[in-house]
Amino acid sequence: MKNEIHIIYGTNPIQMVQELLEKAKIAKDLDQGMSIALKPNLVVAKPSYEGATTSPFIVEGIIQYLLAHNYKNISIIEGSWVGDRTPRAFKICGYEAASRRYNIPLVDLQKDSSQEVMVKELSLKICQKALETNYLINIPVLKAHCQTLFTCALKNLKGCIPNSEKRRYHSLGLHKPIAYLAKALQVDLNIVDALNGDLSFEEGGNPIRMDRIILGKDPVLVDTYCSSLIGYRKEEIAYIKMAEQLGVGLADLTQTKFFEYSTELKNKVSFQPSKKAERLAQKVEALDACSACFGGLIHGLNRLEDSGKLNKLKGEILIGQGYKHQARPGLGIGNCTSGCPKYLKGCPPSALEIVEFLKNNLK
Ligand code: SF4
Secondary structure, eight states, rough: OOEEEEEEEESHHHHHHHHHHHHHHGGGOOTTTOEEEEEEEESSSOOOGSSOOOOHHHHHHHHOOOOOOOEEEEEEOOOOOOOSSSSHHHHHHOOOOHHHHHOOOOEEEGGSEEEEEEEEEEEEEEHHHHHSHHHHHEEEEEEEETEEEEEEEHHGGGGSHHHHHHHHHHHHTTTHHHHHHHHHHHOOOOEEESSOOOOTTTTOBBBBBOOOEEEEHHHHHHHHHHHHHHTTGGGSSSSHHHHTTTTTTOOOOGGOEEEEEEGGGGGGOOOOOOOOHHHHHEEEEEEEHHHHHHHHHHHOOOOOOOHGGGGGGOOOOOEGGGTTOOOOSSSSEEEETSSSSEEOOOSSSSHHHHHHHHHHTTO
């Protein structure tokens, strides 16, 4: 089963995911009484139609399937990015309502204790609740990422680490710790929300309808397949290769068995590419920038463009932990760039603060 990928097409996520779980015979893997944790992607407090977060209807469909098979020890676990609060994301993304409806607890991993795990020479802190669960169901969104290009199964595990670690991961270049985390934290099942993920940016805003849900047990294989769906070769995503080398899974689509369901709905899939976020990022010199910081800057640049002022911005804009303790010419965004002659304080600063700062420094 590790070399299988199951794909279903359609627009009714509750029904789709239940059919997918039945077809893949997932109930056979579970034992009565085992704790089951559902880990969606709620990186920001935005509804899933904006392209950043996991549809609550997918999670609802999984809960219905588990309850129907008499598995009741279920929780939903997540830690949003450092720029947001998880309870806010639970509420705005529709998980608070689902939790009440099914009496399933929500666990904020930003508040959880953590345990240190060594993978080779790298020490990683991982949230206790994620480590302790008997069966971890990873439910990422398939979308692009402004720094790693692509985010899906492997990168979604970053929600299972404390906020201090999230900052450290950026200073380590993201790819290596993402791959190592997947080695330390075993995922039993991946169910990918590929309904409406963002084309260019992990924070949403350019959602692209793809109307499918993908299931697989091997997160490396799932990511290899899913990255191809948004136009990347696995070699372009460094953490996929690293995870494969660590033995997390196999990135070989030639040995994969594909199962497709409701294929008649494929023809209805629409795809409208937009390269807006990527084009805006070309104005920035980023070095190990945290997503929350970088995302705010892209939003700020977007706002400047909306007001017709983007082309008045001259000189370099620097952002990221790589500029710490460096005296550099240009405009700095965030505390890490305090060596710039002009920089904006904050860790991370808000997009609104960034817009004001940039407007005050137009030529
Ligand atoms: S200033 Fe920005 S890049 Fe630096 S640590 Fe804070 S959030 Fe990360």
